[in-house]
Amino acid sequence: MGKEYVVTLCEGPSCIHKGSRRLRQLLEKKLEKHGIAGKVRTFLSGCLGMCAKGPIMVINPGYVIYGGVTVDDVDEIVEQHLIKDNPVARLTVKESHLYNRFFRVFGDAKFFGKQMRIALRNCGIIDPESIEDYLSLRGYEALAKVLTDMTPEDVIEELKKSGLRGRGGAGFPTGLKWQFTRAAESDEKYVICNADEGDPGAFMDRSAIEGDPHTVIEGMAIGAYAIGANKGYMYIRAEYPLAIERIQKAIDDAKKHGILGDNILGSDFSFDVEIKLGAGAFVCGEETALIHSIEGYRGMPRPRPPYPSVKGLFDKPTLINNVETWANIPVVIIDGGDWFSKVGVGKSNGTKVFAVAGRIVNTGLVEVPMGTTLREIIYDICGGIPGNKKFKAVQTGGPSGGCLPEDFLDTSIDYESLAEVGSIMGSGGMIVIDEDSCxxxxxxxxxxxxxxxxxxxxxxxxxxxxxxxxxxxxxxxxxxxxxxxxxxxxxxxxxxxxxxxxxxxxxxxxxxxxxxxxxxxxxxxxxNSKCRAGQCKAMLSYLITDNCIGCGACLRACPVDAITGNKKEKHLINQDICIKCGKCYEVCKFDAVAKS
Amino acid sequence: MVTPLDIIKKKRAEAVSRIIGKGYLSTKRVYVGMATCEIAAGSDEVMRVFRDAISKGGLTDVYLSQKGCVGRCNLEPTVEIIESGKNPVRYGLITPEKAQDIIDRHLKKGEVITEWVID
CATH class of the missing domain: 1.20.1440.230 (NADH-ubiquinone oxidoreductase 51kDa subunit, iron-sulphur binding domain)
Known part of the structure; x- marks a missing residue:
């Protein structure tokens, strides 16, 4: 009697307030009473992020979420679900099943509280090298659903309903792109995953592939089915050896399971993915240059139209999407375009992953719903600027984006708002700059x-x-x-x-x-020959002031021996020798070195 | 007729039992972040300490697994411990020495080392 179960109870402040601790005590008592305490384990978790429906209880395997559980419900859950394997329908929370698994295990609410993880839903949760881990969390179910009861037109329709737009930077509606590629007539078509992430300071695609490679493959297979292709290319830069290793393992494992290859899962759809390595040219992230590179030519763009959806790889219709776009596809299929379209703001639906770097307390990978403001990411999620420095600007969209000053911190993150203020969404690089930068x-x-x-x-x-x-x-x-x-x-x-x-x-x-x-x-x-941040060396000189007590710290720190002076007497910097490295400024304990 | 959906559901059930077979239902589960960023910060050394403790050091009833990057870049390497009946814990900035401490104090004696916890 009774399977082995893992019951996770939310221990967020809101759920505690609503009685989750009493629930746990009661549950453990009941488990004892029924003699299944050894088979059912209870775990606690930090805030699961579903406070409105608390107290929350999650039961695995099966990933059943119960909300608003009261002490009166415990008996029923134990007897029906845990003993008879019959989930209690009236208590299940019918939210998205796939996203935000994050909170289901951990707290760390300051960092994760405002995040919503759709593309990165499995990143940092599963073992990326284990197809079992992916399968256990409804992996490849979207592909199976598509093959079982959706026509290619249904898939495209669902995608159009979702309002998903390309996450590589341009923000073109994904459903339309798929439709155009499907409509193009040809004996052969291709799908490509663009993983040629070249922006300095950006690492979204690498983390996504390293953390959850199967999601990308599943997305590509669904895309191939929708447009009528049988062959896919994963174009990934050679500088990402671990990502390449993991995606290769994922492809091999999927083939062993009959999820890639001929007659996928017993259907008449066949699809295979091949990895192509990029040699590190930034321009190969541009789709036509990328296609040239796969074909074996030098990676250079060509004028569009014709777009790749009509004339792409080997002159055949080609569907090319970014890693993050592909990673969103399984969620759109399982949770539906309607659900997806409710996330986000205006014409920007869903979430966006950002790699936050620069002068910020918590550098890291952040996925937020569209419409979140820059301020929320920088101050609430990432903890602001370190060392009491003043915020100066934020650069969004990598080397092709714009620098936005403090006045624009309340800009909503979506394609239109960012373009309006002179920046771009880009692929998701975000570099924070403080007053010390020029x-x-x-x-x-x-x-x-x-x-x-x-x-x-x-x-x-x-x-x-x-x-x-x-x-x-x-x-x-x-x-x-x-x-x-x-x-x-x-x-x-x-x-x-x-x-x-x-x-x-x-x-x-x-x-x-x-x-x-x-x-x-x-x-x-x-x-005025002035650099207010004191960074442009040509305009900078270091001087020793009367505060100097002659301790000699700067003299010892100077790498070029530009500082002279006797002990306990004021020292002097020889400006002809000084290389303006700033070492003296850093080591002086008496504020005796001044920048000017 | 067996549909692709039937096949994938069967595969999922098999996957779950294989995961359980690997010891998923142990009272303690330990996850070590193993993306490029985490490895660069030294997580492979941390992983080795846990592996050795299980294979040679007599650490039992522990399910050890790697995972991708959660996005906590400045606090890597990260180690997560999920323990039956207790709040899960995520440790940050873990070195091999700290990993040994986690084994000795947390996993063997049940003491959460609060100063390393990310909260």
Whole structure:
């Protein structure tokens, strides 16, 4: 009698308030009474994030969630569910079954409280190298459901209903893309997963693949079924060895289970995935360049149209989506497009994963519903700026995004709102900048990256970014000229309009947005030779003030012996030797080293 | 007729029993984060300490598994312990030495080492 069960009780403050502790005592007593205490284990968890329906009880295997459980219900749960294996329907909570499994185990509510994990629903929960772990949490059920009772048109319809948009940056409606690819006539079609994550500071795709590779494969298989393809490519950068290893293992395991290959799960649908490694060119994240790279050519973009949905890989119709987009697909299928469309705001449905880095207390991977504000991510989830420093800007969308100052912290995170204030959603990089960073240098850094990654095919991007970079370097070296700001703006707008692909069209964004939001800093650099953050070395000198007691700490710390002075006498920095490394400033305990 | 959905449901039931067969229902479950970021922070060494404790050190009734990245980058490597009848615990910034302490104090004596807990 009775299977082995694991009962998890929510121990969040709200559930405790509603009596979850009494429930637990009672439950344990009943288990003893029925003699099944050895078979049923009880676990506690931190807040499960479903406070409105508390107290919450989750029973595994089966993943049945009970809400609003009272002491009067315990008998029924024990006798019906735990002994007779017959879940109590009237108590089950009919929410999404797939997302936010996170809270079902752990608390850490400060970090996870405002998050909602759809794409990353299994990341950090399951063993990514175990197909059993994935299967046990309803893995591949979406694929099976599609093969059992949905036509390709049904799948596309569901996706259109969900309002899911491409998570790689452009935000094109995924359902429409699938529809176009399905409508294109051809004897052969392909699906591609774009895992060529190249933005500096971004690691969403790597974490998603390393944490839950099967989700991506399941999404791709559903896409292939919907458009009528039998072959898929996973384009992943060679710099991600562990991700490659895990996705390869996932593909092999899925084949062993008959989930990939010929006649998947006994149906007449066949699909196989092959891994293609990228050699590290940033431009290969652009879809047409990526397709060229798979074909064996040099990774360079071509003009669109024709779009890949009509003429893509090997000139066949090709469906290409980003890792995160694919990871959302199984949830849309199982929980339905209607459910998915209720998450988010305006025309941006669902969630978005961000890799938060820079000057922030909790760097990390965050998945939030669209419509969350930048302030909520930076201050509530990630704990704000370390060391009592002042927030200066946040860069969203990686090297192609814009820098937003404090006034924009309450901007809602969705495609439209971010575009409106001069930034982009991008693939999900988010870099927080504090008062110690110089905005001219930031812009220079990002432009240096895009400039060196420009493939050189079109002139505006190849030549324009080079010229912009020269001007920026000149400004940060203290040699800025009157008219440089206007030149940067003119060049920037020209490159945005005239470049062939997304790389060039977005490369000037960091410069243009800092020019718009931090224009004074540029002016100070050019006209007053001043860098207010004290970062541009050409404009910086370190001086020892009268506070100096002659302890010699700076003298010992100086790597180039630029500091001289006798013990207990004021020291002196030789400006000709000084390399402005700032070591003396860091070690001085008497505030005797000043930046100017 | 057997549908793909029937097949996948059967596979799920089999997967669950295989997981249980691996000792999932042990009173203590230990998870070590093993993504590139966690490994770079030293989680493979931490994993080894737990593995050795189970294979050589006489640590019993423990289910050990790896997992992906939860997103707590600045606190990696992370170790999670789920114990029957107790609140689950996530430890951050774990070194091999701290892992040994977790084995000796938490897993063997039931003492939660609060100063390392992420809460």
């Amino acid at each position: 905005m001219v240098q930031m812009a220079e850094f990002f432009l240096e990256f895009t400039q060196s990654e420009s493939c050189g095919k079109c002139t505006p991007c190849r030549e324009g970014t080079k010229r912009m970079l020269e001007i920026l370097t000149r400004i940060s070296k203290g040699k800025g000229q009157d008219g440089d700001i206007e030149k940067l703006e003119r060049l920037g707008h020209m490159i945005q309009k005239a470049s062939l692909c997304g790389l060039g069209q977005s490369a000037p964004n960091p410069v243009l947005s800092t020019l718009k939001n931090f224009r004074d800093e540029y002016k100070e650099h050019i006209y």
